[in-house]
Amino acid sequence: MEAGSLLQLLVDDQVRRDGNLSYPQFVLLARLADAPDGRMRMTDLADSAVHSRSGLSYQARLLEDAGLIQRTPSPHDDRSVTAAITDAGRDILARVMPGHLDAVRQGFFSVLDDSQVEALAVTLSAVRDRLRTLVPSATQRRRKAAGG
Amino acid sequence: MEAGSLLQLLVDDQVRRDGNLSYPQFVLLARLADAPDGRMRMTDLADSAVHSRSGLSYQARLLEDAGLIQRTPSPHDDRSVTAAITDAGRDILARVMPGHLDAVRQGFFSVLDDSQVEALAVTLSAVRDRLRTLVPSATQRRRKAAGG
DNA sequence: TATTGTTATACTCTATAACTATA
DNA sequence: TATAGTTATAGAGTATAACAATA
DSSP: OHHHHHHHHHHHHHHHHHHSOOHHHHHHHHHHHHSGGGEEEHHHHHHHTTOOHHHHHHHHHHHHHTTSEEEEEOSSOTTOEEEEEOHHHHHHHHHHHHHHHHHHHHHTGGGOOHHHHHHHHHHHHHHHHHHHHHSOOHHHHHHHHHHO | OHHHHHHHHHHHHHHHHHHSOOHHHHHHHHHHHHSGGGEEEHHHHHHHTTOOHHHHHHHHHHHHHTTSEEEEEOSSOTTOEEEEEOHHHHHHHHHHHHHHHHHHHHHTGGGOOHHHHHHHHHHHHHHHHHHHHHSOOHHHHHHHHHHO
């Protein structure tokens, strides 16, 4: 937990300096950039980022006001909204990534060899998957609140 | 990072239910309980917990108001304050720990074998130590702010 | 002068509940 | 009825800067 907190502080500082982004904003932007076509449904984004829906709406508004993402109605379901990273969003990310990679290399990878990195990927993925079954997603929390 | 966030959510829920503690309060209390004599200087506590001093003062006030810690002037340096866990604090911790151990076992250790746990301890400790050299402590941040 | 700790203040983030709208 | 998303509101946590006190 200490390692995680410290790494988040390091990355937060860096993305704030280089791209005027907060850590959660950077995570959302990076996740969108990695998604097919740079788009994701709001609910899926909320679940994947461990956010409540209202928390995601808040961050999405900030990112949209900054011109880094755009929200549009989803094609096949008029209830849904699709968030898409904009060209400006990709530009910011391109500006931030070199420093980000440097920071992560220096703070994380530099003290590990390849086999250790591989082992971490395996074990922490297993932990993450396990925790996803134990920690209710944003959607599940909502269902629980409505039902109880 | 995902694993860390999820584990924090899991633990936060559990310590809140079982002991009416927030995650940062639980961390501070546990750290004090582990310290020799149950006492630590405020600055050392802030540095060890990745807090600013003001942030620690805030949490310390909450814990003290709840009767779980007590702050007293330090014996050898009248500028310093020593925080000590109280009997009530130890009681709360004793009430919370069984559920905590269960949660961590279920969410974390259950998916790992002994050698994986050992490898995690080695690698994440190295990462933590490395990050401690890169992320300024509360004291260092303050010096920087004063100097610049 | 430098260090320790607190406090006033402001801001970010997150969540709950209420609301609107569509399936 | 159930799901998707937003917003009003409130609260927790943190940090910066100013302050008081001691080394």
